[in-house]
Amino acid sequence: MRSPRRASIVLALFCLALQVWSSLAQTPGQDKNNIQGELTYIDYHDGTGDWALLDKSNGRHFEPLGKGKKPPKADKNGKDLEPGQYMTIGCTIDTTTGQCSFISSTDVTVLKPAYIPPATNVRERLLVVIVDAPACGAAATSGATVSNLQSLYFGPNLDGKGGWAVRLENCSYGEVVWEPPTSGLTQFVTVTPNCTWPTASCDAWAMANAANAAAQVKLGATTYATFTHSHLVMAVPSACSWAGLATLGGGVGGGGQVWLNTNTWTQTFGTFQVPLQESIHNFVLYHGYSSGIEYQDKTTYMGTGQACPSVTEKALTVWTQAL
16 A cells, blocks of 8 residues: 555655646746637738737737747637637747747637628728838838828729729629718728837738727727728838738628738739739638639639639629529
8 A cells, every 4th residue: 555655755746747847838938828809810922821819899909829820720629720710819928029939729719610701791891091100111102192092992083983992892793892981981091100010020910900009099999990891001011022911801890901012002002903802801712723823813803813703703702603
């Protein structure tokens, strides 16, 4: 029979082993933080992407999961993770970057299933946020004025019967409509946010957080909460190699986010292709493929074309029915 003294020693050694394992799992100098929101993804168009949790109750604030970090495949209950799910994550925070450095499946709990936002009977109330922050290396370019952008989006009369808006409405057979400025439901605003994003690297989440926070302060929380989608127009850091970005999902409920880069003005604003592609990403429609290669369909603006989405893409958005 094992003596009480020996049993106590064994128990003490077991507890010590648990402490050692815990210290290995969490690097010294790092803390664990519980975050909650909708799992969101952006594709940088170069084979890489980043994940974040979108907190819609906090002025569309993104909590990054860490640069290049992927969430685990499943949560602690074995539920596969996918964009659009509402969840809590207990992530280990790197005190230097302020972002997650480690996420275990045991620290993730899916609270609500993924929601695919419908792309039918949608009237988007846009908030177009123009960043003019010379001190941050992000001065607004000459074309990034409220009047010019309103005309590009909605046509010279700002009524949605011209510009990119009429393309979107026609391609979707009237299912997705941007409310024009003349309705009072869409607004363009110029802000000068605090320089809280890195300027030597490309952190889309940090740029959006800074711009959205500044817009909320300028407009007031009540007015800010009325918009369903946010478009960020900005001279992004040179480390960013994209003309536009968008969250995959977040098509309703004030979550859809689009980034438009003014440093690539001709590519981004010269036609409707980039703005409309990014906008439709909010409805979980991905890039157009050709011969199995992403982004190579030249017949649709979901690839690199200047035409409406393909028959297959329209079926996925339920704008038409596949034969």
